[in-house]
Amino acid sequence: MSSPLPDAASDLAQLSDQLNQGAEKSQRQVIAQLAALGEVGWPLLQDFLKTNYSDTPKLAMAEAYQALRLVEQEAVQEFLNTQFPLGIFPLKSARNIDYRPLQMALAQQEFELADNLTREKLCELAGEGAIQRKWLYFTEVERFPGLDLHTINALWWLHSGGKFGFSVQRKLWLSVGKDFTKLWPKIDWKNGNSWTKYPAGFTWDLSAPAGHLPLLNQLRGVRVAASLYGHPVWSEYQW
Template structure:
């Protein structure tokens, strides 16, 4: 190989990386200001703070004041494109390890479906919790006890969003929304 050819190959790799970054940024175009801080946190690998920021973003989308005031109806009406944007950021910056689509896919792998969300089948959620690190020794872990690095189990994050006063009922509603929006496939 000639040196010119090697330089050309290196330039192509650089351009591909720039295109990938641009594609991720363009994903945010519908609401760039809403997602910009989340993107920066995830790009920096600050998954703990990104988890908190995910809640802030979701609150701004629903117009709710706090996680405790988001209702199942809010979840049912959550815009699919907004969920896709949040998910794309998480999956991109976690190398495909975290994100709503990862969680939704895992939910389906342990037997979850539209039917189990409607039936409010908590056994499926418990199976998922064992698989993604949310449950240990038959107990739900507190979010502060979770690992916020890439060493965390697959599908562990975002995790704080799932802490709702509606409990597993809200979890079932949210998985229903992920499946309906085709984010878990």
């Protein structure tokens, strides 16, 4: 005799409980299951997004958002466009910089475009001189508002499943005793004595090693990176 069919309603209720009450690791597993269920699971993901929107970056939020972005149903896309026109993290800036293009590129996993936009936004933060020359002085980085760095980093971190972002690079930098000669090979920016060639040598998807993106120009030295990784933002916000 075959086993009875599982109680679909009971299973869905259990998944809902895990999504709303479980640890983030459990939530992320459930999100994939609910997305695969189709029309039955999508409303639970929508409710999860509405309930958990906050200034605190949460990977589960990003994964639920991106799962729904892939749904080819008008009602789901209308929900996202109405409820989350700027994504699932507040795009705050102390200098009125528009981070919507960066958010959209990252949400669509267009990492090369997002890297270019990040460079542009950092120059905007630095001011007219940096915009004209298209690169940064370390003294400009030291004056960056923590709020903006937090926004940029959160977008990268969230839309890469925690794999990319300046905070990821910083943790790796600290793990090698702030030794840049050890950091560059670790994040695949250098191989032996050869710098990775831009852009073809870099990996523009999630198969890249942790910390691979976003890029910083190291041909002018390490002072910009040192200023960025030593910025007060990392003690102002928990990463």
